[in-house]
Amino acid sequence: MRVLIAEDDQVLADGLLRSLRGSGFAADHVANGSQADAALASHEFDLVILDLGLPRLHGLEVLRKLRARGSSVPVLILTAADSVEQRVRGLDLGADDYMAKPFALQELEARVRALTRRGLGTAGTILRHGPLGFDASGRVCYINEQMIELSARELSLLEVLLQRAGRLVSKDQLVERLCEWGEEVSNNAIEVYVHRLRKKIEQGPIRIATVRGLGYCLEKIPA
Ligand code: CA
Secondary structure: OEEEEEOOOHHHHHHHHHHHHHOOOEEEEEOOHHHHHHHHHHOOOOEEEEEOOOOOOOHHHHHHHHHHOOOOOOEEEEEEOOOHHHHHHHHHOOOOEEEEEOOOHHHHHHHHHHHHHHHHOOOOOEEEEOOEEEEOOOOEEEEOOEEEOOOHHHHHHHHHHHHOOOOOEEHHHHHHHHOOOOOOOOHHHHHHHHHHHHHHHOOOOEEEEEEOOOEEEEEEOOO
């Protein structure tokens, strides 16, 4: 799960980054509206946390352009407490939820969980493939209802593979979805994460097949 935070208040942005990364998200940060617009036009995100009062390009304009490109990524807008008008305008332009500043980080985290669930299109919170279950809100993995200990990065990797179970996921797609900007994560690093994840989940009829030169595919081994 990859989240973009567009917020010019550095202290708030740092708090959001810490909190989201602690919950296992890959989180990127931009501090002005034109950077947010450029990031959204060129990368795939699972959620956007968008401050409306941004320098260079107003948050509402970032949102308008995003929806005009046909993107349906969930957007949570952050507004000043007294700006009812902007909030309404944001929702009219296609924001999915809002929070008025100041807010409790815990409440924001709960809303982020709800929005990312909605983005996945899962009514419940459990992704399944054979004996493998993934609880997207609690961020835990089960095999035959038994919890498996996975690192935050392994969980994110498994989540991407599960969302496209039975289909090819390229290494580039994994790098794109899992890695944050400025972090050197190579295709080799992806191989290491896949190797670790395999050791933990390939005990039943599930395997992560390597499609040589192309990527990976989460498969059920036929009985
Ligand atoms: Ca601001």
